[in-house]
Amino acid sequence: MAFAWKASGLTYNKYLSVAARVVRRSLKDDKRLAAERRGEMELRFAKWNNGKQGDVKSVADANAAAATEAASTSS
Amino acid sequence: MLSRAARPALRAGAAASCSPTPRTYATLREIEQRLKSIRNIEKITNTMKVVASTKLNRAQRAMTESRQYGQTSNTVFEQAETKPLEGDDKKTLIVVASSDKGLCGGIHSGLSKKVRRMLVEKPNADIVVLGEKCKAQLGRSNSKNIVLSFSGVGKDIPTFADAQAIADQISLLPNDYSDVQIVYNKFINATSYEATPIEAFSEEAIANSPNFSAFEIDDEVLANLREYALSNSLFWALAEGHACEQSARRNAMDNASKNAGDMITKYQILFNRTRQAVITGELVEIITGAAASEE
Numbered sequence: 001m002a003f004a005w006k007a008s009g010l011t012y013n014k015y016l017s018v019a020a021r022v023v024r025r026s027l028k029d030d031k032r033l034a035a036e037r038r039g040e041m042e043l044r045f046a047k048w049n050n051g052k053q054g055d056v057k058s059v060a061d062a063n064a065a066a067a068t069e070a071a072s073t074s075s
Numbered sequence: 076m077l078s079r080a081a082r083p084a085l086r087a088g089a090a091a092s093c094s095p096t097p098r099t100y101a102t103l104r105e106i107e108q109r110l111k112s113i114r115n116i117e118k119i120t121n122t123m124k125v126v127a128s129t130k131l132n133r134a135q136r137a138m139t140e141s142r143q144y145g146q147t148s149n150t151v152f153e154q155a156e157t158k159p160l161e162g163d164d165k166k167t168l169i170v171v172a173s174s175d176k177g178l179c180g181g182i183h184s185g186l187s188k189k190v191r192r193m194l195v196e197k198p199n200a201d202i203v204v205l206g207e208k209c210k211a212q213l214g215r216s217n218s219k220n221i222v223l224s225f226s227g228v229g230k231d232i233p234t235f236a237d238a239q240a241i242a243d244q245i246s247l248l249p250n251d252y253s254d255v256q257i258v259y260n261k262f263i264n265a266t267s268y269e270a271t272p273i274e275a276f277s278e279e280a281i282a283n284s285p286n287f288s289a290f291e292i293d294d295e296v297l298a299n300l301r302e303y304a305l306s307n308s309l310f311w312a313l314a315e316g317h318a319c320e321q322s323a324r325r326n327a328m329d330n331a332s333k334n335a336g337d338m339i340t341k342y343q344i345l346f347n348r349t350r351q352a353v354i355t356g357e358l359v360e361i362i363t364g365a366a367a368s369e370e
Contacts, residue, residue: 011246012299013239013306020236041236045225045244051218056226059240
């Protein structure tokens with residue numbers, strides 16, 4: 001596979017969000033505050049199984065967990 | 076909530092107006108209390124209206140921008156004449172873009188109704204719900220179809236990070252879906268919205284589209300394109316849904332304030348009449364008393 005990020009278990013959207021975060025953090029202070037507000041994400045989600053709602057988890061935490069898991073299985 | 080709170084008062088008011096005098100003192104106080112509570116409700120709804128109007132401006136700007144963005148992203152599929160794959164073996168995924176907050180008229184139930192109609196056609200479709208309101212509604216009727224639900228949507232103008240995170244979770248779902256339909260409220264004008272689906276296609280559907288060869292896309296990047304297009308469409312749907320919600324809330328609160336104003340004038344008149352009746356009654360008593368003691 002040609003992409004290093006794909007080999008390490010990231011999805012394209014995840015790759016984009018990491019890249020966007022890096023760009024936002026490297027901005028100058030005044031612009032950075034406005035830009036970082038655009039990057040905020042406080043979603044929570046729950047998986048449903050057979051008509052029952054599962055545990056409510058934060059998306060950010062779950063993403064991190066999924067990424068490490070994918071990285072460990074693919075490498 | 077509002078109408079439920081207001082209704083008993085209305086009924087009591089009607090009862091008070093048709094059965095006069097015997098308990099005038101009590102009803103006078105009751106009317107005064109009711110007037111006070113209606114005034115408080117009017118204040119609340121008025122404030123919510125003002126808040127929604129200010130938010131609406133920003134939301135509408137975000138909506139026009141994101142609509143442009145989403146449409147541009149979909150131009151590729153229009154030019155390639157992509158169509159969803161025909162065939163019953165693959166599943167459809169329906170993404171419902173609602174939000175967490177209520178008090179904005181019927182826009183959430185409009186979405187739920189649209190989804191239910193779609194489910195009649197495709198009974199084995201899976202649902203991903205964004206926002207608490209539609210989750211509660213669809214959870215009651217179609218809980219078996221729901222695979223994922225998100226909350227925390229629509230507190231502020233949705234960001235692209237939100238859309239990406241949702242698209243990410245959707246692409247991590249175990250099933251492979253032949254097409255993804257994102258149902259959102261389309262903003263037609265300030266008073267009318269329509270629940271509309273946007274299509275997001277699967278890799279196979281994109282690869283099989285008639286004009287696909289014109290774009291010279293490598294197979295390797297096709298999956299990326301699909302994920303990216305999904306989050307673009309989600310962002311569009313979220314932003315437009317948010318603008319609709321704010322505008323609907325503004326209208327709902329406007330109506331509520333107007334109704335409260337009507338009720339206030341009605342109760343004010345009732346209050347003045349009752350007070351006058353009490354005074355007249357007292358005067359009559361005094362005069363008859365005086366006339367009786369003179370003789």
